[in-house]
Amino acid sequence: MTNPMLDIRGLTLAYGGAIAVRGATLSVASGEIHGIVGESGSGKTSLAKAVLGQLLPVAGQVRLAGVLLPPTHRSVKQRRAVQMVYQDPYSSLNPRMTVGQVLSELLRVHDIVGKRQITARSRELLDLVQLPAGALGGYPGQFSGGQRQRIAIARALAVQPTVLVADEPTSALDASSQASILALFENLRKDLGLTVLLITHNLAVVNYLCDRVSVMKSGQIVETADVGTFFTDPQHPYSKQMLLAVPRMRRTTASAETEI
Numbered sequence: 001m002t003n004p005m006l007d008i009r010g011l012t013l014a015y016g017g018a019i020a021v022r023g024a025t026l027s028v029a030s031g032e033i034h035g036i037v038g039e040s041g042s043g044k045t046s047l048a049k050a051v052l053g054q055l056l057p058v059a060g061q062v063r064l065a066g067v068l069l070p071p072t073h074r075s076v077k078q079r080r081a082v083q084m085v086y087q088d089p090y091s092s093l094n095p096r097m098t099v100g101q102v103l104s105e106l107l108r109v110h111d112i113v114g115k116r117q118i119t120a121r122s123r124e125l126l127d128l129v130q131l132p133a134g135a136l137g138g139y140p141g142q143f144s145g146g147q148r149q150r151i152a153i154a155r156a157l158a159v160q161p162t163v164l165v166a167d168e169p170t171s172a173l174d175a176s177s178q179a180s181i182l183a184l185f186e187n188l189r190k191d192l193g194l195t196v197l198l199i200t201h202n203l204a205v206v207n208y209l210c211d212r213v214s215v216m217k218s219g220q221i222v223e224t225a226d227v228g229t230f231f232t233d234p235q236h237p238y239s240k241q242m243l244l245a246v247p248r249m250r251r252t253t254a255s256a257e258t259e260i
C-alpha cells in the first residue's frame with residue numbers, strides 16, 4: 001500500500017517478559033475501516049494500546065501519515081491524532097460532568113476553536129454523532145448505552161483525530177443500538193474521512209462495516225484481506241475455522257440489526 005495513514009511495522013509487545021504480540025505488521029489506508037478479529041487473548045487490545053502509545057513495544061514502529069510516532073510519551077498533538085473509543089460507554093464517561101462541560105473543556109484545553117465558538121462547535125459535535133443539541137445539558141447517567149457511546153465518540157472527535165481506535169465499541173449495547181452505532185461509524189468515515197481500527201469479536205460487525213480485516217491468533221497477525229475476499233476465500237486455517245462457526249455469513253450492507 002502506498003502512503004498508508006497508519007503503518008504498523010514488526011510490533012512485538014510483552015508484559016514483563018511474556019510476549020503478547022509478535023511481529024505485527026499492518027497498513028491502514030486513509031479513510032479505511034480496518035477490522036482486527038481474533039480469539040480472546042490473541043493480542044488485539046495490546047496492539048491498540050501500542051498504537052495509542054500506551055504500551056512500550058519490545059520492537060517495531062507505528063507511523064502516522066509517514067511520520068514515526070514515538071512509542072510512548074507522545075506530544076499533545078501526537079496524542080490528539082489517535083483517539084480511542086472504548087467498549088463500555090458506562091465507565092468511560094465522567095458521571096459528574098455534563099456533556100457540554102466534557103466537550104467544552106476539551107475544545108478549550110486543546111485550543112480547537114476560539115472561546116466564542118465553543119458552544120457552537122459542541123453542538124456541531126453532537127450533530128455529527130446524531131444527538132440533539134439539548135444533550136449538552138445532560139449528565140452521562142441520563143442517557144441510554146447507545147447514546148452514551150455517541151457521546152464518547154463526540155468526545156473523541158472533539159480533538160480532531162486522524163485515526164480512531166475502537167475496541168469492541170458495540171459489544172456492550174443492545175442489538176438496535178449496535179446497528180445504529182455501526183451506521184454512525186460508516187457516516188463518520190464518509191463525512192470526515194476518518195481512518196478506523198476496529199477491534200471486535202463479531203464477524204457480523206466486520207462484514208457490515210470493514211473494508212479490510214486482520215486476523216490475530218496467539219499474538220500474531222495470521223491473515224489480512226479485503227473483507228469480501230475474507231468471507232468468500234479465507235486463507236489461514238484459523239480464519240476458515242472462524243467462518244465455519246458462522247455459516248450464514250455473507251458480504252452484505254443490508255440491515256445490520258438482523259445480521260448481528
Ligand SMILES: Nc1ncnc2c1ncn2[C@@H]1O[C@H](COP(=O)(O)OP(=O)(O)OP(=O)(O)O)[C@@H](O)[C@H]1O
Binds near residue numbers: 044
Ligand atoms: N496488563 C497485562 N498484564 C499482563 N498480561 C497481559 C496484560 N494485558 C494483556 N495481557 C496478556 O497479553 C495477551 C494478549 O491480551 P490482549 O488483551 O491484548 O488480547 P485480546 O485479543 O484483546 O483479548 P480480549 O479479546 O479478551 O480482549 C494475553 O495473553 C493476556 O493475558
